[in-house]
Amino acid sequence: MDAPQLIKVTIDGREIQVPVGTTILEAARQIGPDVAPPAMCYYKPLKGSGGKCRACLVKVTQGSEKDPRPMPKLVASCITGVQDGMVVENFTNPDVVNARKGIVEFLLINHPLDCPVCDQAGECHLQDFAYENGLATTRYEEERRTFEREDIGDKIQLHMNRCILCYRCVYTANQITDQRVHGVMYRGDHAEISTYINKAIDNDFSGNVIDVCPVGALTDKTYRFKSRVWFSKPVDAHRDCDKCCGKVNLWYKGDEVIRVTARKNQWGEVEDFICNTCRFDKKNTSDWVIEGPTKVSRASVISANKYGKDVIKKTPYGLQHAALNFKQIDDAREYNKDLKEIAQSEDYKALMEKNEAYFSKK
Numbered sequence: 001m002d003a004p005q006l007i008k009v010t011i012d013g014r015e016i017q018v019p020v021g022t023t024i025l026e027a028a029r030q031i032g033p034d035v036a037p038p039a040m041c042y043y044k045p046l047k048g049s050g051g052k053c054r055a056c057l058v059k060v061t062q063g064s065e066k067d068p069r070p071m072p073k074l075v076a077s078c079i080t081g082v083q084d085g086m087v088v089e090n091f092t093n094p095d096v097v098n099a100r101k102g103i104v105e106f107l108l109i110n111h112p113l114d115c116p117v118c119d120q121a122g123e124c125h126l127q128d129f130a131y132e133n134g135l136a137t138t139r140y141e142e143e144r145r146t147f148e149r150e151d152i153g154d155k156i157q158l159h160m161n162r163c164i165l166c167y168r169c170v171y172t173a174n175q176i177t178d179q180r181v182h183g184v185m186y187r188g189d190h191a192e193i194s195t196y197i198n199k200a201i202d203n204d205f206s207g208n209v210i211d212v213c214p215v216g217a218l219t220d221k222t223y224r225f226k227s228r229v230w231f232s233k234p235v236d237a238h239r240d241c242d243k244c245c246g247k248v249n250l251w252y253k254g255d256e257v258i259r260v261t262a263r264k265n266q267w268g269e270v271e272d273f274i275c276n277t278c279r280f281d282k283k284n285t286s287d288w289v290i291e292g293p294t295k296v297s298r299a300s301v302i303s304a305n306k307y308g309k310d311v312i313k314k315t316p317y318g319l320q321h322a323a324l325n326f327k328q329i330d331d332a333r334e335y336n337k338d339l340k341e342i343a344q345s346e347d348y349k350a351l352m353e354k355n356e357a358y359f360s361k362k
Contacts, residue, residue: 005020068085
């Protein structure tokens with residue numbers, strides 16, 4: 001068999017050779033996460049995914065060696081194939097950075113600010129995308145769309161308020177099950193994920209729609225509110241299963257298995273989908289062969305309970321947010337740590353007299 005033809009592409013100044021037909025996004029992923037564009041709707045194992053969220057927009061500054069003209073607009077890297085000699089700018093292009101801030105703002109237009117109570121917090125791709133690429137402020141003033149929670153299966157709950165219409169769950173049901181009963185209803189700003197005439201999603205692989213959802217729109221009812229993800233400990237495990245690969249992550253809280261999920265790669269994508277028996281019915285350690293702790297990125301909040309604070313990679317978002325919203329503190333100023341001296345100071349006495357006068361009028 002002949003070796004595939006390789007073509008050259010340069011992304012953010014780094015050159016790589018890839019087979020013909022490779023997309024810009026996949027070429028960037030082969031270089032590494034410091035070059036790869038973010039993606040909210042693209043999911044490599046699902047055919048047809050991508051091209052909807054626009055999170056992966058990049059600037060093609062040279063189309064190819066034969067035609068070096070730049071592409072006039074930003075392009076979606078997940079559906080744009082590379083050409084020989086193509087030059088692409090991602091994080092190094094200010095137009096891309098600004099466009100991505102706008103994409104974050106659009107995705108958050110209707111998304112509720114309920115991260116403190118959302119089960120997806122800590123492993124939410126939208127949360128990561130917003131922190132790393134968005135702004136700390138929003139210009140949106142209109143009323144958000146709201147929906148009632150809906151049970152679309154005995155173990156799956158839909159929170160349409162959080163949905164960003166990435167279509168991943170629809171592609172998953174289309175491609176790994178025989179009876180898809182849910183999809184996108186209506187059009188435009190009325191579009192929503194729902195089931196056909198209130199049917200329930202009921203098949204052996206229905207739980208995979210939970211794993212592919214990048215936000216907290218589709219949740220596992222057996223796991224809801226049991227634990228924060230950073231308080232649980234994931235381990236790799238497997239079992240002999242006649243329906244699926246049987247390779248999973250077990251999430252422990254103490255000695256209890258609180259949930260079972262399919263394994264994901266470094267891009268947060270499931271490569272081997274698992275059945276509902278493994279996901280929902282096998283929650284005893286004795287059901288599994290334990291392989292060892294799951295490898296967790298040290299930049300992830302999940303790692304907070306696994307590594308020392310001196311080795312956890314902290315994201316710059318917190319410092320950026322503080323710089324935009326809070327005044328600088330002058331640490332060189334003089335201050336008094338002695339409470340007795342503070343109580344005897346003229347400023348303190350004046351403050352107490354002012355408070356006493358205020359409350360005496362009440």
